[in-house]
Amino acid sequence: MNSPSLSAVRPYLPRAKNARLLAGMLPRPMLFALAVFVLMTLIVVFLVPFPSQVDELQHLSVIRAQYEHPTLFPDWSEYLILRPDDLTQWSATSNYINHPSLYYLLLAPLMSLSNDPVVFRLVNVVISTSALAIVMVAARRHFTPDVVPSELFAIFAASFPKAAVVGGMVNNDNLAAFAGAALFGGMLGLPGAAWWIMAGLAIAGWTKLTAFIGLAAVAGAWLGIEILAGRMKLPDRRVLLAALGVTVGAVPYLVTFMRTGQLLWVNEALWRIPVAQRLHLDLLGFASWFFKGLVLKWPASEFSHALPVAVLGVLTPLGLAAMGLRYRESRPWGIAYAIGLAALMAIHFGFGWRSYLTLGDLTIMQTRYYNILWPGVALAATMAVARFDPRWRYARLLVIIICLSPTMLGAMINLNF
Template sequence: MVGRAAPALSGWLGLPFSTWLVVLAYFTLTLGVALSIPFPSQIDELPHLSVIRSQFEHFQLFPEWSSYRQLEVDDLTRWSANPNYINHPSLYYALLAPLMAITASPLPFRIVNVLLSTGALTLIVLSVRRHFVEQAVPITPFAIITACFPKAALVGGMVNNDNLSALAGALLLAGMVGLPGAGWWIMAALAIAGWTKLTAFIALGAVAGTWLGLGWLRGDRRLTDRMILLAAFGILIGLLPYVVTWLRTGHLIWVNADIWRVPLDRRAHYDLAGFAGFFLRALVLKWPAAEGIYPFPLALLTLCLPLVLAAIGLRRPALRSIGLAYAVGLALLFGAHFLFGWRSFQALGDLTIMQVRYYNVLWPGIALAASAALAPLWTRQRWTAWVVLAVGLLPTMLGGMVIAAI
């Protein structure tokens, strides 16, 4: 069922016209966000742009985050007295900083993010199309499901380092499905993830480590194989900013406690079980692009559907190794996310850590297994497959707009 796609592939770069329509629709949505949503959005845009400005004025490979401030909203060339709370490594900000020499307007920075996000989707689809034949993974449903991560198109039109994380996720999948120079793709993915965001590094490091480890257990790889060595080198590069932060602060990441600390008289009171219930419910309600748009049961359905499909798709032998690797990555990221949230709640009373967008880097693997589960329906009962895909569209920006119009 799996192998190199047939030489005679329809469409540009081997993708059918319908798949390019999906990519175009995604690009249009992200561009629409960039052009229409007032700056700054509520998803950390001003703090992110402020760090870009800081890196432009004074480049720091390992920033002293506690000294950073936020820009004035009405004059993005002036600094306010408001402290910044961004604590991510410097790569994303340093890459975008040269654009500040041209303009301080947020729109060009948003456009760069549109290109990063759309480029990640395009690379993912091209990689999967090259490796899997249509009968194993129907490419258009795969492109639709991949584009349907609810927060992807929304954040894709904003200034946010999640978009560079998404590109790192695309690079990892490209290496895992065997694009030429696969080891270098994996190394780049892990290095970029580490220098972009800790959640992305944890998730993608777990995926790559599990996938390579399964290959070693099967006897397909030796510990001295070039791909394993390149992946290990990528992890070492990605670890560097957290090692420096650990040596400076005793923690993997710096946290601006003054911003996130809730006064004692305003704190919620949860034991571990109560916090777990709050945590899970919040993730479900935050799943749609427009958070809280659907009642809990419907939001839960739209979240569980792709996960159930992915679990079914794991039964395909050709997908088992990749699918299991992403399952381990999902479990490890969820565990780290919950643990950090619980400790933050205990120490600060903070209940803002429940962010679904952290899981975007793992979505391509889930989409791959889910679309494989849909393959029989796509071949024999296409209308049923379209119904399933329509449910998957409900939590997206497009689905929300359709529901609002109705």
């Protein structure tokens, strides 16, 4: 396996000028949180063996396939997996990746520089860090520190358990997170807000169906809230460009539907479980399995927390975000993200139930799908904690520790990837 040269990596690393610009836009607490995030992703890059168990070999294989034969609308059923012992050779094992082509086409040119996974991991660090930076810049520009304290928002924004883990790996979830950050920035009024909204929706659509569904629901809910409240009139540029973003984002799924009759191709031969080996569940039993799996996979290191501790780690930030909906400053975005969460959860559950009924598959529970919605949760949670009675300083510290535990403690207990 070739080692990446500095010249191969340098074009994809942030320039010092951009770093100085970012330092001028963010206060020290946010810069510190970004630095910690980068450090955690780099630990993953250099210390977690490749391939991890988060589909890395499969994603890298599609990147290689797009390098050899680039296409906007691939036939996923023809794709194979690279040999883990020789990443220049194909195995006979069928791939199961079924996502649109944008992420793979963007990274494919790197194959002309190196086939070392470290190079591709470093590019993912840039993508995931850029997403977090956009979220922080947007919040900093829109809200005054007395409404959204920088140190609190930095903690919550960077505390999604899987963000730093996946951020240091080859995974299209990082581009999905970037799409979510772009939409968040547009909703909070970054310069060229309508274009940010369009870009977020279009990129989400061309990256991952779960991201497209969740972010389209958020955008639609937020635009509807703004129109009903009289803060936006029709026709509005943001509405028109959001519609364009949804239209562009829907293209790969429409093409797949016309080809196969389904929105996504599924490698049924791989996921089908023989009937005799299936776990037999009714709808209630599946729901229990589904939500228990989501909770146990919440920490950065999956299954590293006992169920009661994992439940506390999930419900604390969500409960704080629900409390934040009481405040006028966070309500439009908080409600929109709550609707997006409900829509994505419903689709996620429905797809999982259908997959179980038809294939016997019980692997659908993945909490990292929800990273795209975390900026809205972080914003509402920050506003709730910022308004705790000053006498509750220990309560504030306690909830912060609980929210950080799945991220920091989960990673330290066992880097099991």
